[in-house]
Amino acid sequence: MAKSAKQINPKDNVATLLADCASGEEVTVNMDGKVSNYACLEDTSYGHKIALVEIAKGEPIVKYGETIGSATKDIKVGEWVHIHNVRDDYLCLDKYGKPLPGQSL
């Protein structure tokens, strides 16, 4: 049986692996009945994410239908998406949209 990954929202460009996957292994994603297959590009662990589309450097990473960070490199379909190729862009902002003190990205 092919291994699967969970895509939570149709807008998401990543899915979370539900089992450890080896490089080249096939992964199935079932989004509300629409089944798609992907090839895992490298060994990737359970709970980690793979890209469902090409994501260019600087583009948003989308999970739960929301932006969770941005790509720091071009990411290929099936590639592992984690801290080595994603930047956390979150800043705690004041009422005027200015970052509160003590933060850097």
Next chain:
Amino acid sequence: MEFYGYPRPDGKVGTRNYVALVPSTGCVNNLCSDLEHLVRGTKALRHDQGCLHPPRDTETVTQTLINLGLNPNVGGALVVALGCEMVKAEEIYEGIKASGKPVEMVVMHEIGGMINTMSTAMHMLVDLVSSVSHARREKADISKLVMGTKCGSSDTSSGLSANLVTGEVCRMLTEQGGRFIQGEICDIMGGEYALKKLAVNPEEGEKIVDYVRDLYMRGLAMGADTRGCQMTAGNVAGGLTTLVEKALGANAKGGQVPIQGALGYGQLVPDAPGRYIMDFPGHGFENLTASAAGGATVHLFTTGRGADTGHPIMPTVKICGNAKTNKTMAEHIDVDVSAVIDETETPDQAGERVLEYMLGIASGRLTKCEILGTESMEILIRGPVI
């Protein structure tokens, strides 16, 4: 949907019927615990606060203890005081009494020592418990339920199953006129702008962002960037990449249910049905107390690795999506939702199952926390201990 609960004089409905032992200071904790062991039907609300706080914290402790006494799961109360503490026992006594529930008070300095206070308190409790235990469960509509939510000892399975299932339970509960409380401002951090969009009133949405700013600034005063403190090595190893991702997984507990209001720590939840965000931390003891003080009569607690804590007066239902934890920590988990990860059950199917189970708990079935007595509480203090 319906459950069987205890109707109270103020129109609320409890899921339990305790006589609460309310210490006005941690100094009398052991006295309260001794009374709890000696007198059936009582629950000691142990906490380590009550003295040498800045006024705002004294006020929080006082109001939290009053609101715990007002919780519909409490049928009557005995306020236990030392006599010299900053929190005024009379204020707690009067605050609970206003609800029409029977309340008594003992002050150790006035009676003179622990031994005589125990004796006086036990005589009072025998009458209190006899009177309170006369209450009978009656059929009540699900709209009378107020549910607390939280996640603890989370792992990857939490965001993929238990939290999504809780989101479905929250949707079904509020569609039927119920209310639920979500807080854990540390977990909301990073997801506050997504939550703000769900507020029915923009001013309430802005309060949620303010709670996050306040947490950030309090961390900064201690030299810590609370954004970084949120992401543990375990989170990253488990596959969480950014703080926003972690926050959105935690926020999933409330699903897409619109937010009716934002509340301060332990503040009473208004009567209007729906979702409320409360300014309470992730740490379990202070967190569960805030929901119980807000009026929650049942609590849905999602866990991945198996948190064991529940609140003394608020039955705390543990749901877990990690198949391994459901085996190794079985005696602490009430509902196994790992089928959502296997995709043999959808989150809404599991949600229906959890809601049914929760109504059973609300009607008297015991939680694993209640059976094993894994119950604790604390009250949040923000200022320095003087």
